[in-house]
Amino acid sequence: MTFTDLELAAKKKRTRREIFLTEMDQVMPWAQLEAVIDPVYPKPGNGRRPYPLSAMLRVYCLQHWYSLSDPAMEESLYEIASMRQFAGLSLDAIPDETTLLNFRHLLEKHQLTHALFTAIHQHLCDKGLMLKQGTIVDATLIHAPSSTKNAQGERDPDMHQTKKGNQWYFGMKAHIGVDAQSGLVHHVAGTPANVADVTMVDQLLHGEEIDVFGDAGFAGVHKRAEHQSRAVRWWIAMRPGQRKALTDSADDRQ
Incomplete structure (x- = not known):
């Protein structure tokens, strides 16, 4: 145990970050995740000794949880x-930003x-x-640089x-399917x-849903051919332009 560990253990108040990381340390299936990467991860040899796989995997998770770039992750460590x-x-023994980048590229190269x-x-x-029993479907935009001032002189063709x-x-x-009960x-x-949100729903359902929930961007999803055999209840928000002020009538209360 290091002096830092002793200082953290002696603190009277734990921060939200510390509580969250303690929970993640306990609930994440670290052994299974490391087993996925281990076959392609560099082994100690004649070159520079690689950082432990467990450390690199946890740093990779930290980057995602806190939306940190490689330089920002290095500084945070x-x-x-x-x-x-x-x-x-x-x-x-802190991995630098290039090491973090190489680890991510390793995962991408082997589609892990x-x-x-x-x-x-x-x-x-x-x-x-x-x-x-229920799935919430949603989508979020992820910004990418639109400038062509780069080595290729063009925008990213995948954007x-x-x-x-x-x-x-x-x-x-990013299109996601979320368990309605647990989130x-x-x-x-x-x-x-x-790409329209409604066209991706088929890839966001696991097939055992009873209810599917979505915002107005998914209007008309129940009419699409790929969903005609689904025995689900669709709960899709009405488009803003179609809404009207609610009244006390029985029709509006339904």
């Missing part, structure tokens, strides 16, 4: 003791991010945290522009930003 403790790192998500999802199902309200956006869209995500799909 130096500055925030609770993050270092969670990752099992010490001040004299989906396997990691699947392992977490299965773990939640095994623990009975996914009730599967696209779309209009939401009166504003234009350039980037991609846990069970399906994720990424597309260019101009």
Whole structure:
């Protein structure tokens, strides 16, 4: 145990970050996740000794949970003791931003991010945290630089522009299926930003739902051919332009 560990243990008040990281340390299936990556992770040899896989995986998770870039993650590990403790790192052995980038590229190269998500999802199902009776479908825009001032002189070909309200956006869209009871995500799909939300619903359902909930962007989903055989109840919000002031009439109360 380091002096930092002793200081954290002696604190009278625990921060929300410390509480969250303690919970994640206990509930995440770390052994299963490491087993997914281990076959392709560098082994000690003649070159520089790699950081422990457990540490790199935990840092990777920290980046996602706190939306940190590689440089910001490196600085946070130096500055925030609770993050270092969670990752099992010490001040004299902090991975730099290039190491963090290379680890992410390793996962992308071997297409392991989906396997990691699947392992977490299965773990939640095994623990009975996914009730599967209802799914909330949603989508969010993820901004990408629209400038062409780069080495290729062009925008990212996988990104696209779309209009939401009166504003234009350039980037991609993350489509998610969420367990209505627990709030846990069970399906994720990424597309260019101009892909309509309603066209992705088929990839966000696990097939055991009784109810499906969505905002007005999913209007008409029940009419699509891919859902005609689904025995579900669709709860889709009405488009703003179709709403009217509610009255006390029986029709409006239904």
